[in-house]
Amino acid sequence: MEQPSASTRLAGAVRDLASEVVSALRGGDHPGVVCAPAGIVEDDKLGIAAVRVLGADVLLPSIMSRRRPEGLDVRILRQALTAFPPGADASRATAWSHWAMARSLRALDPPVPHPADDEPDASWLDTAPWQALTHQVSLLAALAVPGGDCGVLRALTRRPHDVARGFVRAVRRRDWLQAAGAGRWLAVLDDVPPSLGLDTGLEFIQHMDGADPRVALHVSAAQLLRAGDPR
Template sequence: MEQSGTSTLLQGAVRDLASGVVSALRSGDHTHATAPAAVDGEAEGLAVAAVRVLGADALLPSTLLHAPPLPDELAVFRKAVEAYPPRADAAPTVVWSHWAMRRTLRRLDPSFVDGPAHGPEPEPDADGLDRASWQSLTHQLAVLAALALPGEDCAVARLAGRRSLDVARGFVRAVRRRDWRQAAGAGRWLTLLDGVPETLGLETGLDFVELMGGEDPLVALQVHAARLTRTGAFA
């Protein structure tokens, strides 16, 4: 029961964090805190865990709006990076998510020098993703939607670019299966990719996903990020 209660608290903290990100993206106010402020004890542990679950998207307003995050939210984000390194047997999505967080932190916090002091952060292996079926690829890309950023280059983004038709196919499948989170994440990737069929109707599809996603802030986050990318409003 205690474990179940902790899981429920964490889910609520992740939703609250995602709601804060969505609010900041919608308002364009990068001074609006998204990550929880630095706190102590059990509340701190919950806040740090929530940031780790949301990943690099916890600082998405700062990334897209090119503005520094608030010190408290940056401190919590850094704790999440340092407290939850991937295990040796971690899944590729976990490893890539952590890599994305480290890359974000390196850009926003000059004092963070995890990895090489100069040059790009070494990328994890993406061979497993490259061999994935289109169904599995769409699922994993949706989990790694925080890597879907304008102008960014990494092995996952290059892979998605080579398989845009597979991602479009996966987007349709997710909508049909009413998997709104996966559809929103795949849709975010599709806004960046070349070769997406016009017949897909991506913009209308994203509107539908947002509508059907209801009050889920994790869906809203991906859809709004996709719209900002599509319109170039982040520039």
């Protein structure tokens, strides 16, 4: 039998990890433990790579419930942060994703020591066409968390109508992951057009592609944020 490729195994590990995040988000008082149920242990190269792909959302259940995350999750997130630093030619999304992971670790009480990386540049978001804007910020939906002030959020507060346009476009194009990421941002933005029907849109995305754990993750986060009661 042909062995699965490395990319296939990584995609499967990311899906498993995202599924555990969704389970913890929906679990009420269930502790926000993520890596262990997904079969990820320390120094697990595939698991660490999966954590790097999912980024700061590994700690999302703890952030939403305002509880200190499980120690293993913190240690593996730190390993991922160290193992996959952005290179000089890294994309903007990669740089911001790395920064979000570092911010999550520094925000712990007590904080996990890590160099205080400066925020990447976000000025390009002010002039990006709304289609490109939505594509880029949907990749950075892990930044859309309670109290998550950053350059990306500040830029989007000046362009909520453009994010809403991008959300509608993604739904029409059946790009459910982009739509879910944009919807998560809309859940933390003010001045979102009431006519958008964000709650109904999120339910529709969940119905159409909620089987994709990464889509379900963003939809679940957005719905909790919209409810105004993270857990």
